[in-house]
Amino acid sequence: PLTVDTAAEGTKVSDRLYGVFYEDINHAADGGLYAELVQNRSFEYNATDEPSYTGLTAWSEVERGGGSVALSVASERPLNDNNRNYLRLDIAAPGEGVGVRNAGYNRGIPLRKGHEYDLSLYARRPAPGPITVTLESADGATVYGRARLQARSAEWKKYRATLTARGTTDAARLVVLAEGAGPVDLDMISLFPRETYKGRENGMREDIAEMIAALKPRFLRFPGGCVTNVGTYDPYSVRQDRRRIYQWKETIGPVEERPTNFNFWGYNQSYGIGYYEYFQFAEDIGAEPLPVLSVGVNGCGENRPLTDETALARYVQDTLDLIEFANGPVTSPWGKKRAELGHPKPFGLEYIGLGNEEIYPEFFANYPKFAQAIRAKHPDIKIISNSGQTSQGAWFDRMWSFAREQGADLVDEHYYNSPSWFLANNRRYDSYDRTGPKVFVGEYASQGNTFGNALAEASYLTGIERNSDVVELAAYAPLLANVDYVDWTPDLIWFDNDQVYGSPSYHVQRLFSRNVGERILPSAYTGEPLPQTPIRGAIGLGAWNTQVRYDDVKVTGAGGEVLLAEDFSAGAGAWTPGAGAWAVRDGGYEQTATVEDARSTAGSADWSDYTLEVTARKTGGAEG
Ligand code: AHR
Known part of the structure; x- marks a missing residue:
């Protein structure tokens, strides 16, 4: 029988317990939540960032009716200092139009019959002439929509048009054709569905945003984990060939003035x-x-501490400015900026994260500078320190001790463990100190996206709720994955260019988040153990980037059958770091890990031990 102590006071459940952790990983933003349909709209992809990129990635040449054109990516007299490249059409013969076709993301550009699409582009052409924009099938045989612009300016000028789709498809192309004499310069070629989430301009894709909103999240951690704290510290004006650290000031204002960046997950952002x-x-x-900000340390396998005091002071000031941007009155410089962007009312920021999985001792020197500055100027803001991943053992404990010494309000804990770990660790927080910082479980997932994983997480969440007096916030991670650009699995919400679905874990999150009790009363089960069912689980393997080949996979174990996912046995599987030891050797990966979930053919309800040996080879992409 199950007995519930209804006379007990129980544990009050945090009213902010369930939230989401958004990271721009797996093309979560471009080609995902961001509703923009054109890929590489500003021609900023480049091979120095990623060998498979060119300035014309996703674009191809179109010549119609005897036309002839040479395409190049140019940078003299750019649109602005942050948007350095543009497309030049050198027209040898205008024919019936020459120009480019954009392939969008995944299979192409999705259109829905009768719906409107807002096109905008910048053009510069010394000889005035028309520019025709069409939405077409890949072979050009079907035209879904057309608009004609008259480009008359010899200097950069923005043009707009609205196209109404005459059919539904998930594989359209955007074709931009110039007629008449060249050269013609084009930049920021953009196409948005008129319908975005809550009708916001430059907004979010409705279906994905609605999936997130349906979770009723109480907080949104952004813009990511490794995406926030890995990169060089140079501002854009000192352009680095590779990624710069995430700097929030580069990401506000007119989109054509935001410099793109090559992010930790190996793609242009x-x-x-x-x-x-x-x-x-x-x-x-x-x-x-x-928000989570860098404190000038790096992490996620990269050691690049910022020790120069003057440079560090700028990052401290940027952090204070962010708080002012979110909460300051419109009379303050950054509050004014927020108002100019369209939101005079403060956003009501209460939490700020300092660092993400900082695994280098420079964190102990840098963190206090940020924390003290925030405490002095904004004493009401709750500061979140971090502890890295539970798998980091002694380091994790040291980070916790440091957070206590520093009087952090919360500590951000991360773990990606097996379902059996989640089942076995239901009591993890029962013994946590109630007097120090609260816990923010900022990232967690059991390795795999099966029903068994979701069940293990559901079981674990009962332990989190029971300890919600010390666990204030918790978020599954990562949130989003584009099925064609997978850096990391498992993920909560999966999508392609026109479809979206939740993993089993999504439905567990939704169930718990939408049904939060006020108090958890003590309960006990006595009697026969409940019947056990073997849990079949995928081996949750994800990768720092997808360009890792698995050369050798060996599974040994005590009987039973181990199921390897098809693509994994084919040598293209994904990998979750933290599942085992990993190390970078000679610029490549060598990894070992343990299979903790497998199906037992003996029909046993017990867990069996298996060992998986993997030799992996890095073939390109981000370092890590
Ligand atoms: O969630 C994926 C990654 O896992 C995050 O970027 C990082 O914080 C963690 O290592």
Whole structure:
């Protein structure tokens, strides 16, 4: 029987317990939540960032009716200092039009019959002439919509048009054709569905945003984990060939003035969704905004501490400015900026995260500078320190001790463990100190996206709720994955260019988040153990980037059958760091891990031990 102590006071459940952790990983923003349909709209992809990129990635040449054109990516007299490249059409013969076709993301550009699409582009052409924009099938045989612009300016000028789709498809192309004499310069070629989440301009894709909103998240942690704290510290004006650290000031204002960046997860990030959009989105879904900023350390396998005091002082000031941007009156410099962008009312920021999985001792020197500056100027803001991943053992404990010494309000804990770990660790927080910082479980997932994983997480959440006096916030991670650009699995919400679905874990999150009790009363089960069912689980393997080949996979174990996912046995599987030891050797990966979930053919309800040996080879992409 199950007995519930209804006379007990029980544990009050945090009214902010369930939230989401958004990271721009797996093309979560561009090609995902960000509703922009054109890929590489500003021609900023480049091979120095990623060998498979060119300035014309996703674009191809179109010549119609005897036309002839040479395409190049040029940079003299650019649109502005932050948007350095543009497309030049050198027209040898105009024919019936020459120009480019954009392939969008995944299979192409999705269109719905009768719906409107807003096109905008910048053009510069010394000889005035028309520019025709069409939405077509890949072979050009079907035209879904057309608009004609008259480009008359010899200097950069923005043009707009609205196209109404005459059919439904998920594989259209955007074709931009110039007629008449060249050269013609084009930049920021953009196409948005008129319908975005809550009708916001430069907004979010409705279906994905609605999936997130349906979770009723109480907070939104953004803009990511490794995306926030890995990169060089140079501002854009000192352009680095590789990624710069995430700097919030680069991500606000007109989108054509936001410099793109090459992010930790190995792809170009337009910053079309920037800090203003994140704050706005948090407000739209009724969540507390929870930004995480770099404190000049790096992490996630990269050691690049910022020790120069002057440079560090700028990052400290940027952090204070962010708080002012979110909460300051319109009379303050950054509050004024927020008002100019369209939101005079403060966003009501209450939490700020300092660092993400900082695994280098420079954190102990840098963190206090940020924390003290925030305490002095904004004493009401709750400061979140971090502890890294539970798998980091002694380091994790040291980070916790440091957070206590520093008087942090919360500590951000991360873990990606097996379902059996989640089942076995239901009591993890029962013995946590109630007097120090609260816990923010900022990232967690059991490795795999099966029903068994979801069940293990559901079981674990009962332990989190029972300890919600010390666990104030918790978020599954990562939130989003584009099925064609997977850096990391498991993920909560999966999508392609026109479909979206939740993993089993999504439905567990939704169930718990939408049904939060006020108090958890003590309960006990006595009697026969409940019947056990073997749990079949995928081996949750994700990767720092997808360009890792598995050369050798060996599974040994005590009987039973181990199921390897098809693509994994084919040598293209994904990998979750933290599942075992990992190390970078000679610029490549060598990893070992343990299979903790497997199906037992013996029909046993017990867990069996298996060992998986993997030799992996890095073939390109981000370092890590
Ligand atoms: O959630 C994926 C990654 O896991 C995050 O970027 C990082 O914080 C953690 O290592």
